[in-house]
Amino acid sequence: MIYFASGSNRPGEIRGFSEVDHPIGVVADEILGSTSALEELLALAGTGIPVFVDSGAFSEVAFGPAGPRVVKPISPADWRERLALYETLAAALGPSLYVVAPDMVGFPEETLERLETYREEIARIAALGARVLVALQGEDKADFWRRVLELELAPVDSLVPALPMKKNATSDEAVLDFARRCRPGAVHLLGLGAANRRAPALVEALECSGVEVSLDSNLIRANVGRGRNPRKLTRALDVVADDLLGYAFAEGAPAGAMGTAGDYTDEIADPSGWITPKLAQQVADELALTDEERRRWLRDPAGFLADDVNGEGLARWELPEVSAALDRAWQAVHWRATTPERKRRAIKAAFPKKTES
Numbered sequence: 001m002i003y004f005a006s007g008s009n010r011p012g013e014i015r016g017f018s019e020v021d022h023p024i025g026v027v028a029d030e031i032l033g034s035t036s037a038l039e040e041l042l043a044l045a046g047t048g049i050p051v052f053v054d055s056g057a058f059s060e061v062a063f064g065p066a067g068p069r070v071v072k073p074i075s076p077a078d079w080r081e082r083l084a085l086y087e088t089l090a091a092a093l094g095p096s097l098y099v100v101a102p103d104m105v106g107f108p109e110e111t112l113e114r115l116e117t118y119r120e121e122i123a124r125i126a127a128l129g130a131r132v133l134v135a136l137q138g139e140d141k142a143d144f145w146r147r148v149l150e151l152e153l154a155p156v157d158s159l160v161p162a163l164p165m166k167k168n169a170t171s172d173e174a175v176l177d178f179a180r181r182c183r184p185g186a187v188h189l190l191g192l193g194a195a196n197r198r199a200p201a202l203v204e205a206l207e208c209s210g211v212e213v214s215l216d217s218n219l220i221r222a223n224v225g226r227g228r229n230p231r232k233l234t235r236a237l238d239v240v241a242d243d244l245l246g247y248a249f250a251e252g253a254p255a256g257a258m259g260t261a262g263d264y265t266d267e268i269a270d271p272s273g274w275i276t277p278k279l280a281q282q283v284a285d286e287l288a289l290t291d292e293e294r295r296r297w298l299r300d301p302a303g304f305l306a307d308d309v310n311g312e313g314l315a316r317w318e319l320p321e322v323s324a325a326l327d328r329a330w331q332a333v334h335w336r337a338t339t340p341e342r343k344r345r346a347i348k349a350a351f352p353k354k355t356e357s
Helices: 011-019 028-032 035-042 076-096 108-117 119-127 141-150 172-182 199-208 232-248 277-286 291-299 301-306 320-350
Strands: 002-005 024-027 051-054 061-064 067-070 097-100 131-135 159-164 186-190 212-217
Touching: 002 024, 011 024, 011 035, 011 320, 024 028, 024 035, 028 035, 028 051, 028 076, 035 076, 051 076, 051 212, 076 097, 076 108, 076 119, 108 119, 108 141, 119 131, 131 186, 141 159, 141 172, 159 172, 172 186, 172 199, 186 199, 199 212, 232 320, 277 291, 277 320, 291 301
Parallel strands: 002 212, 024 051, 051 097, 097 131, 131 159, 159 186, 186 212
Antiparallel strands: 061 067
16 A cells, blocks of 8 residues: 655655655645755655655635535646646656546546546656556546546556545445446545545455555644644654754854854854844844944944943843844744755654564
8 A cells, every 4th residue: 555645745845755765745736836846856766755746626626515616727728737747757756656637526527528638648647657546526436437448548557546535525335346346456545544544444455356555645734733732743843843943053053144054152243144134124123223223233233232231341242132132033044944854854753764574
């Protein structure tokens, strides 16, 4: 069984799951908006880590008492952009890639029409070794799958029927009935997580009948939440945040505004080398500086902080409120670049790599 952690669209999430060898799931339109996330996925070439790419078609449709209705149409240009992304990833990842074919959730005929429209793109993606997941629409999943196969989009072993499982959209009995009637080599259970109470028995029954099974669910969202008892990824994020906060104040902190690593002890009293103009203004606001003090602070930060404020050698930077404001600015500069690192470390802590005994 392959279980994809879907919705892991950020670079730190992709890298974190890859480092624990966990199959990764992303949404196409999210990756299209992030060059760094795409680079992380392409870097998986040769690792063998499975990657699942959802088309994002679920957001196109809303469900109400009258049934599904289109609320956010996906244009032909949008589909071609997503399919081009699939092809780019397939060229790098080959058989490690699983992609969801164009569909319209809740609309069988429109889905078949889209499959026909983009058959050339689908064929190219399959030819690169990727597995193409076809979401089964309508009540009779077996009949829909038969109609999909009649389109001859790609070799049969490149196509995987995908059954929607969220909110019991497809019952366990319906899944097993589909497997008995159609005898697919593999199935994908859309939106069913490995920890779902339905999963163990259903997966076992399918595998015992010779069917390969893959699942996906949003593993991050399922493990984030504070409440009375924080969930495990939230706990891990808290621990990592504390660790990285300490790192920001240690020797050789991450690069600051000027692009160089910082040493808190040496540099905190001379902000001109590390603070950003925006943060310098925020410090002035926080300390409620007068117009004259603000001009001096912005023109000569080190001189301003070195001023004797009581005539007895007490430098301004030694005042508790000034020291606290500088610390917050330092933290913002030297910790802001660690968001992907924070996610990467937290995922590795919350979902450690499984080792074989």
